[in-house]
Amino acid sequence: MTQPSAPTGETTKTDILVAGAGSTGLAAALAFARSGLKTALVGRIPPPLPGRTIALFEASVRFLDALGALERVKALACPIEGIRMIDDTDQLFPVPELTLRASEIDLPALGVNISNDELVGVLLDLVRASPEIQFIDADIADYEVNGACAAALLADGRRLEADFIVAADGRNSRARAVAGIDVKEWTYPQVALTMMLRHEFPHDNISTEWHTRSGPFTLVPLPPRDDAPHRSSLVWLMSVDDARRRLAKPREELEYEIEDYAKSEFGAMKIESDIGQFRMGGMQVSQHAKGRLALVGETCHIFPPIGAQGLNLSLRDVADLEDCLASVDLRNERELSRALVRYDRHRRADIGFRTNGVDVLNRSLIIPYLPVDLFRGASFIAVAALGPLRRAVIREGVLPHLVLPRMMRHPVRAHAG
Ligand SMILES: Cc1cc2nc3c(=O)[nH]c(=O)nc-3n(C[C@H](O)[C@H](O)[C@H](O)COP(=O)(O)OP(=O)(O)OC[C@H]3O[C@@H](n4cnc5c(N)ncnc54)[C@H](O)[C@@H]3O)c2cc1C
Incomplete structure (x- = not known):
């Protein structure tokens, strides 16, 4: 529910404060509210993104199901039953075409493709309908992230205290800067x-x-x-x-x-x-959580849209954080710090793997260098020829097994499509 503006200087208290109402922040608010925590979501409704769609794979589809969003997403989306890759670089040695199909790993679809604005609309409707979520359509001007609790200072003077802040305020995250987390960026x-x-x-x-x-x-x-x-x-x-x-x-x-x-x-x-x-640019962070704050979504990873990884990874951040904080007393600093060490370890592995994988594939295309072309070509040939390797590649792409949080583990009964 959107809150009417409150008197300047008023302080309110919540368990979890989610900063940023993009797709990641909306999903985070729904996930934490679902686990019974009093949740505040602060951010402006995102503007439309022209011509943008989001391909979401099986793990994300399961997550949407857990959030209660899947039926509406399915009605607006198209199932993706396979991915066909064609080398069009005119490299010296011909590379065979490669098609990876959902049926090879016994799924009806690898995922779904939906307009970005429609996905945001579905999540926003669920947030507005959730009595556990206080949605404040405003920008956060600053944060206090030291001590036993954290607080966000809104542009209109309101102060919102929370046991924990989930920063989903995008690539130029103010929350990340206030927490003193370093970033490495490249273009x-x-x-x-x-x-x-x-x-x-x-x-x-x-x-x-x-x-x-x-x-x-x-x-x-x-x-x-x-x-x-x-x-x-x-x-x-x-x-x-x-x-x-x-x-x-x-x-x-x-x-x-x-x-x-x-x-x-x-x-x-x-x-x-x-x-x-x-x-196109890239970004990695020095740590994914600090004190009473954790980063999710584009606050902690950016890379080119190759293999449709970005929001899929962001939803894994959210589901993983929800997992790590489940049954943690957020006021107990030692318990919280242990949970965040775990979150940081998981995200470092998952995000590092995707960021480096996308970087290598992208550079291998745009820099014509024979040994790299040969390596890329050989990888295609191996995946095309070897059934077990191909199935492992498909599974890792849509259901990454080492980092699958609880909210992504349960298969949906009536799958998209
Ligand atoms: C061309 C392209 C195609 C893509 N295709 C895919 C795809 O097919 N599949 C996929 O998984 N991913 C894809 N991605 C990636 C995906 O779109 C992004 O990962 C995702 O949109 C990021 O969402 P986010 O919520 O993390 O960030 P954002 O959408 O940037 O949201 C951040 C929010 O925080 C808010 N905010 C900022 N500062 C404040 C503040 N001070 N106070 C309050 N709120 C604040 C902003 O207003 C914004 O709404 C694609 C990306 C690109 C560029």
Whole structure:
């Protein structure tokens, strides 16, 4: 429920304060409220993101089920039954096409693809309907994170005390800075253009990635509409100059170029949304929790959208934190500190693995270097040829076994699709 503004200087008290109302913060508020904690969520409702969709894999689908969001997400999303990868780098030695299918690991789908704004809408509705969540549509101006409790100071002068702060306030997190957590940031010479497309031929619920020298060009299936039976979202990585050039083109010419990149496999393309542009960068943090505060989502990891890892990882942060804090007395500093050491260890392994994996794949595409091309090609051949390796790769992508928190362990009975 959104709270009416309170008198300046008023102090209120809660168990958990979630900072930031993006997808990660909304999911965090729902997860902690579900575990019986008095939860406050503070942040502005996120603005729409043009042409952006989110592919969420099996572990995240289970998490949405645990939050009570899955039925509504399923109604708006398209199942992803397989991922097809095509090397389009014109490297010296031909690399076979690789398709990873959900049926190989006995799942009906690897996950679902949903418009980012629709996902935020579903989570926001659940937050508003939850009597355990106090939703304050405001920015946090500052924090006090020392001592026996933590507090957020709102821009209108209100002070909100909490036993624990979950920082989901994004890449420029104020909470992270106040806690004194260091970040390492870097950039890639790339921009991602995003848009939604309608096309002539069906996608058969398969996501197709062409790996080009400027980065992946990925079509992810979307559900049909009355006037458009075949639809996909596009995430297209390219150089900054190419992005500028393409954005300046008439729509029709850009649609031809997109069809050309997709080798006309889906026929003529029509852009049906605004086009989003996102500069590519990376970020890692020195620690994932400190004192009475933990980082989740883009406060503690950023990397290019390759393999659709970002929000999947953020939801694992949330589910893992909920796991680590379950049955901890938040006022007992020793218990809390032990739980946070565990959280930091888990996140360091999971986030480090994904950040480095995406970095290596991205650089191996954009830097033409024969030994690296050979290594990438050999990996494709091995995964294509060896059934057990292929199944392990699929499983690790959608249900990472070493870091699966409780809220992601229970299979859903009526799966998406
Ligand atoms: C092109 C592209 C495609 C992607 N595709 C996928 C995909 O298919 N699958 C996937 O899993 N991931 C994908 N991602 C990643 C995913 O979109 C992000 O990981 C996710 O949106 C991050 O959500 P977040 O809530 O952590 O951060 P944000 O969405 O940035 O939310 C942070 C929130 O904090 C708020 N905030 C900031 N400061 C304050 C303050 N002082 N007080 C209160 N609130 C504050 C902001 O207003 C914002 O609403 C993609 C990313 C890109 C760029």
